[in-house]
Amino acid sequence: MKQNCNDKTAKVRYNHSIRYMDYLFDESKVHELLTYSTDKRLHIMKALSSLSKFCGKNDEWKLILKKYNITWSTANTTAGEYNLMFDNVFNNGYLHMIEEVRKLIRLLKPLGKSNIILFNVLTGLRPQEAIDSYNLLLSEKRDFYLSENKKLLQHYKYPDLFFRRTKKAFISIINDNILSLAGENKTPPLTYNSLRLFTNRNKEQFKMSYCRKIFATFLRNEGVELEIIDLLQGRSPTSVFARHYYRPPMEKFENIRNKLSKLYNMINEK
Structure with a gap:
């Protein structure tokens, strides 16, 4: 199900869902999402959200994210991401x-x-x-x-x-x-x-x-x-x-x- 995505986005979501599906089915690994950059984390979460709906596990997935305080917000930008942002501006x-x-x-x-x-x-x-x-x-x-x-x-x-x-x-x-x-x-x-x-x-x-x-x-x-x-x-x-x-x-x-x-x-x- 493409969920209002174009073909390219649907393919990316599918590939991400296959690669990172362990986070959906093995709760002990989900904290690893916090180690990724904001952009990468959001891409993975979008893919797993689609997969959870397809598998009938969307409610469980939302509870897991809440339990580990993993949000969709981009407000929690890391120091490394700020460094990269200013490096791009000046260099x-x-x-x-x-x-x-x-x-x-x-x-x-x-x-x-x-x-x-x-x-x-x-x-x-x-x-x-x-x-x-x-x-x-x-x-x-x-x-x-x-x-x-x-x-x-x-x-x-x-x-x-x-x-x-x-x-x-x-x-x-x-x-x-x-x-x-x-x-x-x-x-x-x-x-x-x-x-x-x-x-x-x-x-x-x-x-x-x-x-x-x-x-x-x-x-x-x-x-x-x-x-x-x-x-x-x-x-x-x-x-x-x-x-x-x-x-x-x-x-x-x-x-x-x-x-x-x-x-x-x-x-x-x-």
């Missing part, structure tokens, strides 16, 4: 990420696959979302996917691709530079694994996740409101103000469209 900063992305573009350019990296930077999507979006623009669905004025990518029209339980993408602002990256030429659909494996074979790190961070940092440095950045990156608003009251004027989107040209030139800088 893997904005300029470092830009240089790594430029390096990735140079590596993929001979294969004719470098445009997807720049496309990801300029849309700010999650890597798999960017690949799905790029492939849609290369398909016969291109015209339906684009808004009538060709200024927006309408991800909401493809909920199976862009709407997951906790991660969604609604729209992306685009301009002529972005559209030119996914031209009319027909190429085989790109996949995340093909890009990653090629990069690893060339002994380079595959840092496609930097694209989304560069997009958000660039727009924030340009004075764009967090609420708009969250909208463009598919984060559902959590505050009452953003959810019920904030209605940005359309002029702001046109302003961002112009700023994306600046970002395009920045990444393409020789």
Whole structure:
């Protein structure tokens, strides 16, 4: 049972449930969950929650978690996780990420696959979302996917691709530079694994996740409101103000469209 997950997430949950099923059936081992990082612990707990429902042990599983004070909250961040967070901020900063992305573009350019990296930077999507979006623009669905004025990518029209339980993408602002990256030429659909494996074979790190961070940092440095950045990156608003009251004027989107040209030139800088 996929439980409103896409195929990739369902496969990850299945693999995690098989690997860590001892925690569900052997209570003496469940305390080991506390030794993992927050992200890994949550992935394991999601998988075991699904498995417990399938096995009819969900009530027992909840009692075990309560007994050992294992929560879904991310508030109990460890000192090691804080160290990693600040290390990423100061040692893997904005300029470092830009240089790594430029390096990735140079590596993929001979294969004719470098445009997807720049496309990801300029849309700010999650890597798999960017690949799905790029492939849609290369398909016969291109015209339906684009808004009538060709200024927006309408991800909401493809909920199976862009709407997951906790991660969604609604729209992306685009301009002529972005559209030119996914031209009319027909190429085989790109996949995340093909890009990653090629990069690893060339002994380079595959840092496609930097694209989304560069997009958000660039727009924030340009004075764009967090609420708009969250909208463009598919984060559902959590505050009452953003959810019920904030209605940005359309002029702001046109302003961002112009700023994306600046970002395009920045990444393409020789």
